[in-house]
Amino acid sequence: MLGEMLESVRKTGPLVHNITNYVTANDCANILLACGASPIMADEEEEAEEISALCRATNINLGTLNRRSIPAMLKAGKAAAALGHPVLLDPVGAGASQLRTETAGRLLEEIPFSIVRANMSEIRALAQGQGESRGVDACAEDRVSRENLPQALDFIRSFAKKIGAVVSVSGEIDIISDGERAFCVYNGRPEMSAVTGTGCMLSAMTGAYAGANPGKLLEAAAAAVCAMGVCGELAFARMGPLDGNAGYKNYIIDAVYNLNAETLERRAKIELW
Amino acid sequence: MLGEMLESVRKTGPLVHNITNYVTANDCANILLACGASPIMADEEEEAEEISALCRATNINLGTLNRRSIPAMLKAGKAAAALGHPVLLDPVGAGASQLRTETAGRLLEEIPFSIVRANMSEIRALAQGQGESRGVDACAEDRVSRENLPQALDFIRSFAKKIGAVVSVSGEIDIISDGERAFCVYNGRPEMSAVTGTGCMLSAMTGAYAGANPGKLLEAAAAAVCAMGVCGELAFARMGPLDGNAGYKNYIIDAVYNLNAETLERRAKIELW
Amino acid sequence: MLGEMLESVRKTGPLVHNITNYVTANDCANILLACGASPIMADEEEEAEEISALCRATNINLGTLNRRSIPAMLKAGKAAAALGHPVLLDPVGAGASQLRTETAGRLLEEIPFSIVRANMSEIRALAQGQGESRGVDACAEDRVSRENLPQALDFIRSFAKKIGAVVSVSGEIDIISDGERAFCVYNGRPEMSAVTGTGCMLSAMTGAYAGANPGKLLEAAAAAVCAMGVCGELAFARMGPLDGNAGYKNYIIDAVYNLNAETLERRAKIELW
Numbered sequence: 001m002l003g004e005m006l007e008s009v010r011k012t013g014p015l016v017h018n019i020t021n022y023v024t025a026n027d028c029a030n031i032l033l034a035c036g037a038s039p040i041m042a043d044e045e046e047e048a049e050e051i052s053a054l055c056r057a058t059n060i061n062l063g064t065l066n067r068r069s070i071p072a073m074l075k076a077g078k079a080a081a082a083l084g085h086p087v088l089l090d091p092v093g094a095g096a097s098q099l100r101t102e103t104a105g106r107l108l109e110e111i112p113f114s115i116v117r118a119n120m121s122e123i124r125a126l127a128q129g130q131g132e133s134r135g136v137d138a139c140a141e142d143r144v145s146r147e148n149l150p151q152a153l154d155f156i157r158s159f160a161k162k163i164g165a166v167v168s169v170s171g172e173i174d175i176i177s178d179g180e181r182a183f184c185v186y187n188g189r190p191e192m193s194a195v196t197g198t199g200c201m202l203s204a205m206t207g208a209y210a211g212a213n214p215g216k217l218l219e220a221a222a223a224a225v226c227a228m229g230v231c232g233e234l235a236f237a238r239m240g241p242l243d244g245n246a247g248y249k250n251y252i253i254d255a256v257y258n259l260n261a262e263t264l265e266r267r268a269k270i271e272l273w
Numbered sequence: 274m275l276g277e278m279l280e281s282v283r284k285t286g287p288l289v290h291n292i293t294n295y296v297t298a299n300d301c302a303n304i305l306l307a308c309g310a311s312p313i314m315a316d317e318e319e320e321a322e323e324i325s326a327l328c329r330a331t332n333i334n335l336g337t338l339n340r341r342s343i344p345a346m347l348k349a350g351k352a353a354a355a356l357g358h359p360v361l362l363d364p365v366g367a368g369a370s371q372l373r374t375e376t377a378g379r380l381l382e383e384i385p386f387s388i389v390r391a392n393m394s395e396i397r398a399l400a401q402g403q404g405e406s407r408g409v410d411a412c413a414e415d416r417v418s419r420e421n422l423p424q425a426l427d428f429i430r431s432f433a434k435k436i437g438a439v440v441s442v443s444g445e446i447d448i449i450s451d452g453e454r455a456f457c458v459y460n461g462r463p464e465m466s467a468v469t470g471t472g473c474m475l476s477a478m479t480g481a482y483a484g485a486n487p488g489k490l491l492e493a494a495a496a497a498v499c500a501m502g503v504c505g506e507l508a509f510a511r512m513g514p515l516d517g518n519a520g521y522k523n524y525i526i527d528a529v530y531n532l533n534a535e536t537l538e539r540r541a542k543i544e545l546w
Numbered sequence: 547m548l549g550e551m552l553e554s555v556r557k558t559g560p561l562v563h564n565i566t567n568y569v570t571a572n573d574c575a576n577i578l579l580a581c582g583a584s585p586i587m588a589d590e591e592e593e594a595e596e597i598s599a600l601c602r603a604t605n606i607n608l609g610t611l612n613r614r615s616i617p618a619m620l621k622a623g624k625a626a627a628a629l630g631h632p633v634l635l636d637p638v639g640a641g642a643s644q645l646r647t648e649t650a651g652r653l654l655e656e657i658p659f660s661i662v663r664a665n666m667s668e669i670r671a672l673a674q675g676q677g678e679s680r681g682v683d684a685c686a687e688d689r690v691s692r693e694n695l696p697q698a699l700d701f702i703r704s705f706a707k708k709i710g711a712v713v714s715v716s717g718e719i720d721i722i723s724d725g726e727r728a729f730c731v732y733n734g735r736p737e738m739s740a741v742t743g744t745g746c747m748l749s750a751m752t753g754a755y756a757g758a759n760p761g762k763l764l765e766a767a768a769a770a771v772c773a774m775g776v777c778g779e780l781a782f783a784r785m786g787p788l789d790g791n792a793g794y795k796n797y798i799i800d801a802v803y804n805l806n807a808e809t810l811e812r813r814a815k816i817e818l819w
Contacts, residue, residue, distance in 0.1 A: 022295035022568035023575055023587045025337075029296055029469035034518050038410060039469060040366070041296050044339040047370035054369060064571075066590045066614075068341075093586070096600060097593035137584060194803070196575035196585060238515055242784055244803025245580050246796040250519040257467070257517025295568035298610075302569055302742035307791050311683060312742060313639070314569050317612040320643035327642060341614075511788055523792040530740070530790025 002268050003261025005213050005223035010036035014056035014211035017080070018204060019043045019073050021063025021092065024197030027249065028061075028204040034257035035227070037208035048072040049079035057211030059204055060107065061090040062100055070103060077111035086114040086210035086217060090203035094118070095125030105129055108163060114217050115210055117168040117203040120144060120152070127159050137193065144171045153182050153273055168206060168221045170199055176225055178218040185222065186269035187229025189236045194245040195252065202228045205256070226268040231255035233267065275541050276534025278486050278496035283309035287329035287484035290353070291477060292316045292346050294336025294365065297470030300522065301334075301477040307530035308500070310481035321345040322352035330484030332477055333380065334363040335373055343376060350384035359387040359483035359490060363476035367391070368398030378402055381436060388483060388494050390441040390476040393417060393425070400432050410466065417444045426455050426546055441479060441494045443472055449498055451491040458495065459542035460502025462509045467518040468525065475501045478529070499541040504528035506540065548814050549807025551759050551769035556582035560602035560757035563626070564750060565589045565619050567609025567638065570743030573795065574607075574750040580803035581773070583754035594618040595625035603757030605750050606653065607636040608646055616649060623657035632660040632756035632763060636749035640664070641671030651675055654709060661756055661767050663714040663749040666690060666698070673705050683739065690717045699728050699819055714752060714767045716745055722771055724764040731768065732815035733775025735782045740791040741798065748774045751802070772814040777801035779813065 015038045020028055029039040042051045048071075052058045058080035060073045080087045089111075091104035104126055107113075116126070120142035144152045153175060160167040161179030168176045174185040192198045205228060209220040235251030243251075288311045293301055302312040315324045321344075325331045331353035333346045353360045362384075364377035377399055380386075389399070393415035417425045426448060433440040434452030441449045447458040465471045479497040486493040508524035516524075561584045566574055575585040588597045594617075598604045604626035606619045626633045635657075637650035650672055653659075662672070666688035690698045699721060706713040707725030714722045720731040738744045752770040759766040781797030789797075 021587070023571045023585075025296045026299060026469060026572060030518055030522070033467045033469060039296075040369070041294070041337050042366070042370070043337060044372060046340065047338075047372040050370040050372075064587050064589060065593075067592065068339075068614075093588070096586070097588070097596040099590060099593040099596075194579045196572060196579060242797070242800060242804065244800030245576055246799035246803070249576070250523065250796065251515070253519035254515060254517030257519070258515065298569045299572060299742060303791055303795070306740045306742060312569075313642070314567070314610055315639070315643070316610060317645060319613065320611075320645040323643040323645075341612075523796065524788070526792035527788060527790030530792070531788065 001219050002223040002226055003265045005209055005220050006227060006259065006261050006264055009208050009212040012212045013038060014208055015040060015054060016204065016207045016211055017042065017052045017055040017058045017076060018061065019069060019076055020059065020061040020200065023063055024200040027197045027253065028200055031201040031253050031256055032204050032208055034253050035205050035208055037211070043069045043072050045071040045075060048076040052076040052080040053083060055085065057086045057088065057207040059088045059090070059207035061092055061200055061203060062103060063092040063200060065100055065103060073107060074110055077107065081112045086207065086214055087111060088115040088117060088203060088207045088210065089113045090117050090200060091122050091126060094122040101125050101129065113165045115166045115168060115206060115221055116163065117206050119170050119199065123156070123159060123167065123169055138171060144173045144175065149173060149184065157182050166217045166221050168225060170202060174225045174229070176218065176222045181218060182273045183222040184271045184273055185225045185229055187226055187233060189232045191236060191248060192232045195249045222270060226270055227256065227259060227264055230264055230267045231259060274492050275496040275499055276538045278482055278493050279500060279532065279534050279537050282481050282485040285485045286311060287481055288313060288327060289477065289480045289484055290315065290325045290328040290331045290349060291334065292342060292349055293332065293334035293473065296336055297473040300470045300526065301473050303526050304474040304529055305477050305481055307526050308478050308481055310484070316342045316345050318345040318348060321349035325349040325353040326356060328358065330359045330361065330480040332361045332363070332480035334365055334473055334476060335367070335377060336365040336473060338373055338376060346380060347383055350380065354385045359480065359487055360384060361388040361390060361476060361480045361483065362386050363390050363473060364395050364399060367395040374398050374402065386438045387490055388439045388441060388479060389436065390479050392443050392472065396429070396432060396440065396442055411444060417446045417448065422446060422457065430455050439490045439494050441498060443475060447498045447502070449491065449495045454491060455546045456495040457544045457546055458498045458502055460499055460506060460540070462505045464509060464521060465505045468522045495543060499543055500529065500532060500537055503537055503540045504532060547765050548769040548772055549811045551755055551766050552773060552805065552807050552810050555754050555758040558758045559584060560754055561586060561600060562750065562753045562757055563588065563598045563601040563604045563622060564607065565615060565622055566605065566607040566746065569609055570746040573743045573799065574746055576799050577747040577802055578750050578754055580799050581751050581754055583757070589615045589618050591618040591621060594622040598622040598626040599629060601631065603632045603634065603753040605634045605636070605753035607638055607746055607749060608640070608649060609638040609746060611646055611649060619653060620656055623653065627658045632753065632760055633657060634661040634663060634749060634753045634756065635659045636663050636746060637668050637672060640668040647671050647675065659711045660763050661712045661714060661752060662709065663752050665716050665745065669702070669705060669713065669715055684717060690719045690721065695719060695730065703728050712763045712767050714771060716748060720771045720775070722764065722768045727764060728819045729768040730817045730819055731771045731775055733772055733779060735778045737782060737794060738778045741795045768816060772816055773802065773805060773810055776810055776813045777805055
């Protein structure tokens with residue numbers, strides 16, 4: 001299943017429309033190219049619908065949210081959804097400010113998202129319409145471990161059912177659920193959190209996987225999570241004693257560039273719950 | 274000729290004003306520094322004229338076009354042109370949305386550009402006032418090959434004559450024409466299209482070459498194209514089995530940093546048509 | 547002293563709010579993570595106070611100044627100062643345009659900054675309410691050398707006293723003063739100026755050091771300057787013959803990631819004047 005998802009990205013080269021932040025836009029564009037897709041970043045309201053219509057998936061990210069781009073998000077998201085394209089939300093920093101929590105809530109109400117990709121603190125903020133968040137990272141008390149996994153799974157499953165979308169939560173253990181089925185993924189490295197934008201990059205790549213596999217959104221989202229985690233591991237293995245988070249970032253994107261179906265299948269640690 | 278263009282950038286260190294997109298701004302700044310120039314990125318209308326006047330060239334890029342920065346583009350472009358500085362347009366995504374096509378058209382009408390640097394699909398969109406484009410990349414049917422080179426040359430030459438600017442078109446074969454003479458450049462690697470922003474970087478570097486060689490715009494633009502292509506080749510030769518597009522990007526900028534006149538002259542594959 | 551400052555960043559992991567430019571935002575975020583802090587980039591007025599309140603320090607950078615973000619700067623800066631958090635100004639390009647010089651002046655009037663981090667040309671522009679600047683780099687005539695060091699120290703000391711903040715000036719010799727005491731730092735490499743954003747990165751890191759050591763701002767700012775300079779040297783030692791400014795940038799961030807108190811203490815070249 002996972003390898004098939006990857007192959008389909010490489011074969012069809014989906015164009016992904018990103019309305020995203022200026023901190024990680026370059027890395028998101030390069031990781032899209034690395035996995036076989038093509039990026040377009042465009043956040044002007046006036047062209048939002050046209051650009052989204054050209055694409056196979058739309059990725060909305062609240063990283064450096066500003067009022068000016070919210071109308072573009074709404075137009076792009078609705079236009080893409082109307083055409084049956086997967087639309088993904090990455091509610092960066094939901095819970096960190098009222099503007100972010102409310103904007104995420106409003107987008108969720110007005111756009112029929114296919115996928116929401118976030119950390120657990122952001123998902124809690126969405127679920128409660130408020131929340132507490134340590135900036136753009138997950139709070140310690142929201143960590144998913146073997147111990148609280150059943151509760152976390154229940155929570156994500158029911159939130160996914162409630163919003164009618166695939167929910168992909170990143171953390172020590174990743175959870176991906178469509179409200180019925182749920183996958184747990186155990187790949188990745190803790191050092192990935194020392195690279196800014198690994199979450200944003202995963203969201204962009206999830207957009208590509210969804211765009212190339214629109215009939216299998218749960219599997220596509222899970223495959224993107226596995227790909228990112230496996231590449232985090234492969235990149236870590238490449239680190240020398242002088243390397244740090246800058247080298248690590250490059251190695252992660254390079255690993256995505258070189259990843260093939262066979263390696264993804266072999267290294268993925270995924271369970272269906 | 275080519276080496277002289279390069280030396281003049283290194284000797285005079287031209288400051289280049291960039292009104293550009295937030296996806297590739299960092300790479301454009303670093304490639305300007307790599308070739309011996311200095312970048313300044315500034316897109317606020319209020320200071321556009323002042324900043325452009327400080328600089329030796331102005332580079333306008335529509336990558337993440339938004340309404341807010343169009344007045345800054347107009348002011349900066351006109352101020353620079355009035356001072357006799359080279360002004361360059363990179364109409365990213367012209368043809369992909371009405372906003373982009375129309376904005377590029379309006380800029381071309383109101384600013385006496387010295388150089389337009391784009392891919393063939395974007396040039397066609399400008400020439401026709403509309404067009405079809407696969408996002409920010411060229412369409413397959415717009416590929417320039419040995420077979421259709423004569424027609425492509427005619428088209429670019431006459432478009433350059435019509436707009437009274439040097440036109441620099443990137444592709445498998447690059448074409449640079451001032452409406453009379455035309456150069457074809459055969460350097461570069463197909464893998465460069467897997468790095469986001471190689472086009473933007475070339476535009477920025479073309480701005481530097483033009484700013485340092487204002488009396489020889491055609492040669493300057495051609496030399497920048499050769500430099501970028503040669504560096505794409507040198508960088509590719511440096512790739513190891515684990516490298517991907519992130520490593521490749523760094524190697525390209527590094528190669529520009531280390532490029533000298535002798536290597537450029539020796540490796541350039543350029544023909545006058 | 548220096549090692550203690552560094553350890554305190556690694557121990558407390560301060561969250562730093564950055565209102566910064568889109569050219570170097572990614573590198574600033576990664577260098578904050580590298581030194582043990584966490585970044586949040588947010589420039590929307592509506593959430594500025596909330597975000598700054600979540601953080602331990604606020605870093606305001608005029609790199610790609612636009613009118614829209616000035617109200618956010620004012621709100622974030624005032625809110626942070628009211629909470630007793632260190633607030634830092636990096637007046638990029640002050641002197642290069644009236645908008646930048648005036649905005650820097652207005653921010654200095656309305657926000658009780660803890661630290662101003664800039665090059666000498668920018669500081670002169672602030673001190674005179676105007677100035678001349680070669681874009682975003684210091685002018686040659688503003689270079690601090692052994693010869694003019696006493697005058698430069700007097701100037702910086704009195705400017706620091708006048709504005710009631712620590713002033714951290716980067717150059718061949720760095721000067722850091724709180725109006726009474728002053729440090730000179732002799733670390734760093736001239737090649738660092740070929741990497742875009744080394745100044746912005748230092749400002750961000752100074753924010754982290756200040757946030758983790760709020761009672762010792764002069765020492766914190768000096769330690770950040772030493773850390774950046776030492777890492778510039780360590781990164782330079784790692785350069786191979788094919789490396790250029792892109793590799794150098796990665797190596798600098800990687801060196802910050804791997805820097806420990808012992809190395810910082812041993813390699814720092816700092817004098818109290």
